[in-house]
Every structure is written in structure tokens, then in C-alpha cells.
Amino acid sequence: MPDQEGEELVERAEPGPEMEIVHLLRAVAVDLGRHSTRFAQRNGMHPTDVRALITLMDAARAGEETTAGHLGTALGLNSAGTTALVDRLERAGHVRRVRDARDRRKVTIEVDERAVALSWSHFGPLIDRAVDLLRGYDERELAAVRGFLTGMRKAAV
Amino acid sequence: MPDQEGEELVERAEPGPEMEIVHLLRAVAVDLGRHSTRFAQRNGMHPTDVRALITLMDAARAGEETTAGHLGTALGLNSAGTTALVDRLERAGHVRRVRDARDRRKVTIEVDERAVALSWSHFGPLIDRAVDLLRGYDERELAAVRGFLTGMRKAAV
DNA sequence: TCTATTATCTCGCTCAGCAAGATTCTTGTT
DNA sequence: AACAAGAATCTTGCTGAGCGAGATAATAGA
Structure with a gap:
């Protein structure tokens, strides 16, 4: 057995234009994560706090209310962790607890x-840049990007 | 002032094919993160441990050695955290500490x-799927995907 | 009303990561 | 050669995010 298997594993998928894009996608994911982390640190928050704000704003944009339990589930926290998270955010003035009038167990x-404004000031420019980039694309190019991203979402489940 | 400013902020960028893709990219980043987290949890590791393994394997693929200090810097940990991280990984048998022969302070x-094999068994299928997807694209479509991802990397700095 | 269920919170704990400083090794100076 | 300065890692003691278990409060069904 003259072959070295160790190297073989690492280089299994041969490099090419496809692999370059795979690495690029991973790099983008990492960079976006860092971008969020920076926002967190600048405002004395933790990554989880930012994820929470984004989750809450997404729900608001969709016209949905978010309860404490909902939020915890979305972030993969248990009830104790969720309470602590909301405590932190409330203490920092980023969110308000509001007792649900219909079901008074819910918050x-x-x-x-x-x-919201703070978040936009940080993430807005990034979004604007993305929209700018995509405006230069024709329908087939847009479909390519959309198809690749959609395919990766399905594969990552 | 009859307008409600709150809603205005959230909906600032008008929805359209571009915004759909922006949200898609964000969703992919989140899903890839979850995919990593699942790998971590299945193997009794923490997110940081997975990031460390990926960093180490990337360096190995590029033919570079990685010292403890290097690794810590790449992950944004201080020296104490780095030592603890390497302790965990070594205890789990995922890495080995090797004293550098030339500079015996380095590890x-x-x-x-x-x-490595464990990582491939988890991330390999995802990579294969990505390559499969991209093989169906012509040069202009590949350029579109590459251009969008590259642009987003630059914007996220 | 009484019980089961749901939603949130409290308490005590574990462990990742930090700050400060100790340890070990290298390099430049005298 | 010996010593000082600096570099790379490790140790110690601590903070705080998140967990498990169980308490509390409100709703829904019999």
C-alpha cells in the first residue's frame, strides 16, 4: 500500500471552479457571522442576543407576535436560558416584556x-450593497444565484 | 406628521427579487451554522471546537503548520481559552500537541x-451536493454566483 | 370546582472564555 | 558565557451563558 491515505481524504473532492465556489460560500457564511459578532461586541451584546433581535424583527416584519417560549425555541434555548436572555435584552433596553392580554401566562x-434603528444602521449598508449587486444581474443570473442558495439550504438540513 | 415611522424602518428596502435573495443568503448562513452545530453536538463538541477543526484542516490543506497561538488568534480566543480548547480537543482524541523541534516554545x-474522516463524513455530502449543483451551470451562471458571493464577502468586512 | 396542561420564572450548577501572571524557551547584548 | 528582554504557552481564579429540576401562575377540560 504505497499510497498515503491521509492526504487523500483531505483532497477527496478535486479542486476546480466548483470547489472554489464551495469555499467561497463557506467564507461568506463565516464573514457574515463575524459581521454579526462585531455588531454584538460594539453594543455590549452576545451573539445569542443578536440572533434574538433578528428573530424578533423577522417575526415583526411578518406581522407575528413572538412570545418568550417562541423565541427560546427558535434559538434552541431552554426556558431558563430564555428567561436569562430576555432579562439581558430588557435590561439593555432593547426589548420590552408585555403580558398577553388574552392568555396571561404568555409574555x-x-x-x-x-x-430596530441600531440594527438597521449596522445591517442596512450590507443589505443595500447586496441589492446593488443583484440589480446588475439579468433573470438567468438571478435564477442561478437563487437556485444555488436554495439547493444549499436543502442540503444543509 | 401622519406617518408611522416604526414600520417604515423595518420595511425600508422594498421587497423584490433582490430582497428575496438577500434573505435567502442569510438563511443559508444560518442553516450552515446549524449544520455545524449538529455535527458538534453529535460528537460531544462545542461550536468553537468545530471551528477549530475546520481551521486546522484548512491550514493542513494549504500545507501550513498551525501553532496553538495561531489557532487562538484565528478563533479570537486569548491564550487561556486557547489552552483550554486544545485540552478539550486533545482529551477527545481529535488533535495531538507536538512540540516544535526548531522553536521549543511553540506547540x-x-x-x-x-x-478528519469524521469531519468528511459529515461535511462531505454537503460539499458533494454543492459541486453537483454547480456542475449544471454554464460559465456565465458560475460567474454570477461567484460575483455575488465575492461581493458579499467584501461588503461584510 | 378540581385536575391536567401550558408558559414562564427561580435556583443551583457546569463549563467556555477572560485577565493576570507564572513558566519555558529563544535571541540579542555585553 | 551569562544575562536581560521578549515570545509562546500554560496555570489560577473568576465571570457569566446556558442547562436541569422544580416552583409559580394562568388556562382548559371534566
Whole structure:
């Protein structure tokens, strides 16, 4: 057995234009993560806190209320961790706890307007840049990007 | 002032084919993160441990040695955290500490072959799927994907 | 009303990561 | 050669995010 198997494993998929893009996608994921982390650190928050704000804003954009339990489930936290998370965010003034009037066991979490504005000031330019880039694309190019990303989502499940 | 400013902020960028793709990219980043997290949890590791393994394997693929200090810097850990990280990985048998022969202060970290194989068994299918997807694209479509991802990397700095 | 269930919170704990400093080795100076 | 300065890693003691178990409060069904 003259072959070295160790190297073989690492280089299994031969490099090519496809592998370059695979690495590029991974790099983008890492960079976006860093971009979020920077936002967190600048505002004295933790990565989980940012994920929470984004989750809350997404729900708000879709016109849905988010309860504490909902939020915890979305972030993969148990109830104790969720309480601590909401405590942190509330203490920092980023969210408000509001008792649900219909079911008084529930606590819906509302994002403070200033936290929304703060988020936009950080993520807005990134989004604007993305939209700019994509405006230069024709329908087939857009379909290619959409298809690749959609395919990767399905594969990553 | 009859307008409600709160809604305006959230909906600032008008929805369209571009925004759909922006959200898609973000979703992919989240899903890839979850995919890593699942790998971590299945093998009793923490997210940082997985990031460390990937960093180490990337360096190995590029033919570079990685010292403890290098690794810590790449992950944004201080020296104490780095020592703890390498302790965990070594205890789990995923890496080996090897004293550098030239500069005996340095400790280079080597990834165990079984950890490499384990990583491939989890991330390989995802990579294969990506390559499959991209093989169906012509040069202009590949350029579109590459251009979008590259642009987003630059914007996320 | 009484019980089962649901939603959140409290308490005590574990462990990743930090700050400060100790240890070990290298390099430049005298 | 010996010593000082600096570099790379490790040790110690601590903070705080998140977990498990169980308490509390509110709803829904019999």
C-alpha cells in the first residue's frame, strides 16, 4: 500500500471552479457571522442576543407576535436560558416584556424602536450593497444565484 | 406628521427579487451554522471546537503548520481559552500537541486522522451536493454566483 | 370546582472564555 | 558565557451563558 491515505481524504473532492465556489460560500457564511459578532461586541451584546433581535424583527416584519417560549425555541434555548436572555435584552433596553392580554401566562417580546434603528444602521449598508449587486444581474443570473442558495439550504438540513 | 415611522424602518428596502435573495443568503448562513452545530453536538463538541477543526484542516490543506497561538488568534480566543480548547480537543482524541523541534516554545497542533474522516463524513455530502449543483451551470451562471458571493464577502468586512 | 396542561420564572450548577501572571524557551547584548 | 528582554504557552481564579429540576401562575377540560 504505497499510497498515503491521509492526504487523500483531505483532497477527496478535486479542486476546480466548483470547489472554489464551495469555499467561497463557506467564507461568506463565516464573514457574515463575524459581521454579526462585531455588531454584538460594539453594543455590549452576545451573539445569542443578536440572533434574538433578528428573530424578533423577522417575526415583526411578518406581522407575528413572538412570545418568550417562541423565541427560546427558535434559538434552541431552554426556558431558563430564555428567561436569562430576555432579562439581558430588557435590561439593555432593547426589548420590552408585555403580558398577553388574552392568555396571561404568555409574555410577548417587543423590540424597542431604538434597537430596530441600531440594527438597521449596522445591517442596512450590507443589505443595500447586496441589492446593488443583484440589480446588475439579468433573470438567468438571478435564477442561478437563487437556485444555488436554495439547493444549499436543502442540503444543509 | 401622519406617518408611522416604526414600520417604515423595518420595511425600508422594498421587497423584490433582490430582497428575496438577500434573505435567502442569510438563511443559508444560518442553516450552515446549524449544520455545524449538529455535527458538534453529535460528537460531544462545542461550536468553537468545530471551528477549530475546520481551521486546522484548512491550514493542513494549504500545507501550513498551525501553532496553538495561531489557532487562538484565528478563533479570537486569548491564550487561556486557547489552552483550554486544545485540552478539550486533545482529551477527545481529535488533535495531538507536538512540540516544535526548531522553536521549543511553540506547540503545533495536528489533527488526528479519525477526526478528519469524521469531519468528511459529515461535511462531505454537503460539499458533494454543492459541486453537483454547480456542475449544471454554464460559465456565465458560475460567474454570477461567484460575483455575488465575492461581493458579499467584501461588503461584510 | 378540581385536575391536567401550558408558559414562564427561580435556583443551583457546569463549563467556555477572560485577565493576570507564572513558566519555558529563544535571541540579542555585553 | 551569562544575562536581560521578549515570545509562546500554560496555570489560577473568576465571570457569566446556558442547562436541569422544580416552583409559580394562568388556562382548559371534566
